[in-house]
Amino acid sequence: LPAPGTVEFKNVTFGYPGAEAPVLSDISFTAKPGQTTAIIGSTGAGKTTLLNLIPRLYDATEGEILIGGLPLRELGRETISQNISSVPQRPYLFSGTIASNLRFGAQEAEEEDLWEALRIAQADGFVAEREGQLESKISQGGTNVSGGQRQRLCIARALAAKPKTYLFDDSFSALDVSTDAKLRAALVEPTKDAAVIIVAQRVSTITEADQILVLDHGEIVARGTHEELLESSETYQEIVTS
Ligand code: CTP
Ligand code: MG
Numbered sequence: 001l002p003a004p005g006t007v008e009f010k011n012v013t014f015g016y017p018g019a020e021a022p023v024l025s026d027i028s029f030t031a032k033p034g035q036t037t038a039i040i041g042s043t044g045a046g047k048t049t050l051l052n053l054i055p056r057l058y059d060a061t062e063g064e065i066l067i068g069g070l071p072l073r074e075l076g077r078e079t080i081s082q083n084i085s086s087v088p089q090r091p092y093l094f095s096g097t098i099a100s101n102l103r104f105g106a107q108e109a110e111e112e113d114l115w116e117a118l119r120i121a122q123a124d125g126f127v128a129e130r131e132g133q134l135e136s137k138i139s140q141g142g143t144n145v146s147g148g149q150r151q152r153l154c155i156a157r158a159l160a161a162k163p164k165t166y167l168f169d170d171s172f173s174a175l176d177v178s179t180d181a182k183l184r185a186a187l188v189e190p191t192k193d194a195a196v197i198i199v200a201q202r203v204s205t206i207t208e209a210d211q212i213l214v215l216d217h218g219e220i221v222a223r224g225t226h227e228e229l230l231e232s233s234e235t236y237q238e239i240v241t242s
Pocket of ligand 2: 047048049089169
């Protein structure tokens with residue numbers, strides 16, 4: 001079997017229930033542990049939809065998704081949530097404390113582990129400044145922290161769970177360029193044995209990715225490294241220069 005955490009899409013097609021045209025057509029790729037797979041493409045291309053198939057928010061209409069070589073449909077909810085952490089495009093915090101939000105996928109985590117996750121996510125500074133720190137209250141939906149802070153807390157939550165597969169949906173775009181760079185540098189070590197899939201808007205976020213998939217109208221129109229795509233893909237060149 002492929003290593004745990006490996007995500008394989010085999011000719012996956014998906015349409016939203018009731019919709020006529022599929023949103024994703026014939027998607028095939030493998031995201032391996034120890035590698036970063038980046039997905040880039042214009043708004044509405046299907047990037048979020050593709051990521052959402054992995055924790056089974058929806059099931060593929062055709063084709064198959066395998067996790068560590070096992071069909072996703074045969075994995076239980078618990079196995080999926082224990083192995084895959086997802087930072088959604090609109091990150092969500094629950095009413096409760098910062099600690100309870102961070103322990104969502106890691107009930108056993110010690111305070112020390114939570115601080116470590118916060119440090120990596122570049123979120124330790126503002127948490128340390130809040131009254132009560134880890135015990136400070138988050139209001140429903142996380143409305144009492146900024147969008148960028150919410151995003152970093154959700155990244156810390158994903159890290160605290162120590163999954164085999166990470167899904168980041170546009171998780172770095174609300175950050176300024178310097179915080180984005182620091183965060184991604186800090187992520188290298190803790191995610192080095194995991195499969196990391198990143199949806200990005202900014203090309204600078206993904207130039208180091210092991211493979212980049214260029215998605216256009218639900219299809220992978222090009223794939224390769226940044227350098228390869230600069231040579232081979234007009235769509236990618238347009239994204240880079242836009
Ligand atoms: N869509 C839909 N029903 C949903 C979500 C999305 O019909 N519940 C449609 C959208 O209207 C769009 C397509 O599916 O035509 C792909 O949407 P999405 O995967 O969200 O696109 P992204 O590439 O993630 O777009 P963005 O960069 O804006 O996040
Ligand atoms: Mg999206």
